[in-house]
Amino acid sequence: MATMQYREIPGRSIAYWTALFACALLSVAGVAVGLYMRAEGHHVTGMNNQIVWGIEHVFAVFLIIAASGALNVASIASVFGQTVYKPLSRLSGLLAIALLVGGLWDLVLDLGRPGHVLDAIIYGNFLSIFAWNMYLYAGFLVITGFYLWFMMERRLNHYSHAMGVTAFLWRLTLTTGTGSIFGFLVSRSAYDTALLAPMFIIMSFAFGLATFLLILIGGFRALGRPLGDLIRGRLKRLLTVFVAAVLYFVVVYNLTNLYMPGQRAFEGFLLLHGGVFTTLFWVGQILIGGVLPLVLLLGKKGGTSRTLVIASAAVLIGGLAQVYIFIIGAQAYPQQLFPGMIVHSSFYDGVVNSYTPGWPETTLAISGVGLVGLIVLLGVRIFPFLPESLADQVTQAHAQNATAPHTNAITSP
């Protein structure tokens, strides 16, 4: 009987320890900066009372979106029965947890009073989508934890399907919640649309898979473990569909705004004369994050590791640009207290606000990524998350074995 073999990584190389140390250092730097911001106040950052959410929120939202998307690979295997993806499920779950923890790290350490974060659970206001998200995030970590346990413990394997379905439904709810943090706001021209919930879901598919691909290909290359065309080809097709779907949502979002006369000024800002935001939109989000990956993935060499890495990196860069525009650009564009009027005040009404990320919040933003790296590096070192081989003959044999009756157990060595 063909079974998939998983093994912890040796983790003895200098490269491993260097990466681990760098990630640990970044994580600690995040705590230090968080304490500094708490002690001095947020005036030490680039944020102010016009741009109240900064680069750390961009990274936080990006990581949280990517977290739910990273779990998709596992969901495709257990919920949709695509057994060829099953050997990737464990890494998918680990990465999902790591990304969410990294995102929350950024979010919590940025708070004005981070020590009081539990007040959101103790005194939870259930009219607040933010409060709901606290429960959704906590639930996601618990459910994905159990999902991983059921996948990795042979005696509990038969529960993994049910847990996989639960995790999949939960992650859809979670990303709906994340999108609704913005979608429920009537205060800003960029928000206030139900489209944001499904758009965030499809963004999560793309960002999560791109992150997963980078870790998978990078990790297998570093470990010298084989990664066959079969898996790469499947993931390539998935990424292509997801990137195209994100572009579709972006087109619909902008077309809807363009059709509404009251929203055209905002669209003009975004598409034509918004300075850095317009550049980020066309060059970052559309060109690098959408067109380039599609051209690469649909090309003749679309399935090679090199192309997949470049395409995935491009999706991540474009994704970060997209979230940056979405969060910072939305605040930079003046709030419409008196639509159609020219507005002036001493509090920057009617003014396009500027923002330059300061070193404290930039450090905090990157520290979340460092924590993701730390969790993944420790995870694959301690537990058997990674398959020993994803060569075509191994994955094919495993997929056939898994689809045959009574032989769907994935075993650890």
Add this chain to the structure above:
Amino acid sequence: MSDERTELGSDEAPDQGHDPSRRRLLALAGGAVAATLMPGVTLFARTLSIGSGKTPVRFGLLVDTTKCTQGCNACVSACQDYNGLSKDPGPDNAQWIRKVTITDPHTGFTRSFPVMCQHCAEATCVDVCPTGASFRRPDGIVLVDKHRCIGCRYCIMACPYKARSFVGRVIKDQKPWAPRGKGTAEGCTMCVERVANGKVPACVAACNDKGEKAMTFGNLHDPKSEIAKSLARFSTTTIRADLGLRPGVHYRGI
């Protein structure tokens, strides 16, 4: 037909056929469900009654923009002095009240008037606050509980009036009646402690003393109050009335 009904009735009527322990269990379960739901149902009903009915007191403001002059800044200065706010208009400083000038680009019509927290009945800052730190008093004044605010700034993102600010630095020489906590959100309190002592907010007092008497403060729900009479007499509006937030601050002449 009648026989059938009798038969059905006779099947259900006798008590002897039922297990008393099961009945007890059902009663207990029912009691538990009722006890669990009761507080929620009561709260919900209370919220509905507050939302739909009129409370005895709802404090509000009426700003007559036809009287407010562009150069006058008395209300803003009074607020800054009374509440210990900085007079530096830097982008990270709070402005609980500000003078806004609007101009219609097609007609040239211009008005200048103060904008502050609109103390909405359907306050978005209250809805979105994850800890309930943003809250609305029964008299309609919207405040921030500094002890419960975690400094997430979601209320600032959610307010359509730019009325909330974040305290981003250590504040010295605070006024005892206007505590300001570093790392928390804040906004116009409608000078709640002055109102509690029967006075009008500092901005209104300044407008009456040094300005053009353009601001009226009072109980919107008291038909005999000056503000309620003015609202009944003149055509007024609220800022972004289309959002349906039912602000407590009304404007005449815009």
